[in-house]
Amino acid sequence: MTDIQHRILEIVARRLATGRPPSVREIARACRIPRSTVQRHLDAMEAEGLISRDPAQARSVRVSGTNVPPKLLTGADGKR
Secondary structure (H helix, E strand, C coil): CCHHHHHHHHHHHHHHHCCCCCCHHHHHHHHCCCHHHHHHHHHHHHHCCCEECCCCCCCCCEECCCCCCHHHHCCCCCCC
């Protein structure tokens, strides 16, 4: 996992803990990278099994992989 992918996972996990997944635009702003770069990383992360997405639904990114650091799978309340 690259440093940018790790950062993206942190952003996704933090936003999921608040109840709403981030948009690609929000991830791009937080990482200060182009949306196309975020999309490319999300595609790679999905291929690696780190995240899952529903192509028919906006804001559908979920942290799901067994290769994900456990602290990123923990919600704001400390529970998975």
